[in-house]
Amino acid sequence: MASVADNLARVSARIRDAAVRSGREARDVRLVLVTKTIEPERVREAVAAGQRDLGENKVQEGRGKAEALAGDAVRWTMIGHLQSNKVKDVLRFAEEVQSLDRLSLTATLDKRLQHLGRGLDVLVQVNTSDEASKYGLHPDEVAAFLKELAAFNSLRPRGFMTLARFTPNIAEVRRCFRVLRDIRDRAMDDAPQGEALRHLSMGMSGDYEIAIEEGATIVRVGQAVFGPRPLPDSHYWPGAAGVG
Numbered sequence: 001m002a003s004v005a006d007n008l009a010r011v012s013a014r015i016r017d018a019a020v021r022s023g024r025e026a027r028d029v030r031l032v033l034v035t036k037t038i039e040p041e042r043v044r045e046a047v048a049a050g051q052r053d054l055g056e057n058k059v060q061e062g063r064g065k066a067e068a069l070a071g072d073a074v075r076w077t078m079i080g081h082l083q084s085n086k087v088k089d090v091l092r093f094a095e096e097v098q099s100l101d102r103l104s105l106t107a108t109l110d111k112r113l114q115h116l117g118r119g120l121d122v123l124v125q126v127n128t129s130d131e132a133s134k135y136g137l138h139p140d141e142v143a144a145f146l147k148e149l150a151a152f153n154s155l156r157p158r159g160f161m162t163l164a165r166f167t168p169n170i171a172e173v174r175r176c177f178r179v180l181r182d183i184r185d186r187a188m189d190d191a192p193q194g195e196a197l198r199h200l201s202m203g204m205s206g207d208y209e210i211a212i213e214e215g216a217t218i219v220r221v222g223q224a225v226f227g228p229r230p231l232p233d234s235h236y237w238p239g240a241a242g243v244g
């Protein structure tokens with residue numbers, strides 16, 4: 001098996017190529033390396049190869065890994081469904097939450113952040129595949145949500161996140177990404193946060209190049225760097241039938 005550093009270099013090259021294909025530069029696309037199920041020692045190989053931006057799907061695992069890598073210059077992002085009772089724990093390690101999907105969570109995060117005297121970058125998660133099993137706001141709910149979000153001073157909304165439908169049908173995957181891009185474009189014109197909402201977090205190991213072609217500014221990639229995960233994806237997203 002190729003080393004973590006080799007895989008990281010290959011993924012980075014593909015990100016760069018896809019960015020150039022879509023009229024942008026490599027630095028316009030940020031790679032969040034997803035480290036779920038990966039032991040800290042292997043994560044450290046990626047850090048040694050220059051990767052700083054790490055993402056976890058579950059709070060407890062993220063917190064443990066952040067403690068194991070304390071001292072390394074890394075930045076943690078929460079990308080998985082977040083329960084309100086885990087807010088205190090997530091804020092111990094994450095500098096960004098990409099899975100903001102409801103007002104009650106927003107209020108709980110803001111309250112805790114006010115107490116801590118700090119801010120948090122957030123992305124609004126949208127369900128673009130119309131699967132009942134997926135988390136995220138329905139596209140029609142986004143505009144109203146952004147208006148409410150403007151009242152919470154400690155949150156810095158930066159854009160949107162989605163998971164495309166799990167399907168080999170590339171046209172359908174692209175459709176999901178375009179739904180998110182259209183939401184972003186409209187929000188930049190109409191929402192109170194305006195231009196700040198320019199980020200699109202979309203694309204994983206199987207579809208990150210397509211996502212970049214459709215405008216992704218952030219991709220979340222795990223298996224393409226660390227190899228296949230033993231646990232099925234249904235462990236991470238209810239309804240995902242072990243694809244990937």
Ligand SMILES: *Cc1c(COP(=O)(O)O)cnc(C)c1O
Nearest residue numbers: 034057079204205220221222223
């Ligand atoms: C696991 C995960 C990813 C990365 O998936 P890979 O198949 O490992 O690239 C991206 N986004 C979320 C929300 C995840 O949980």
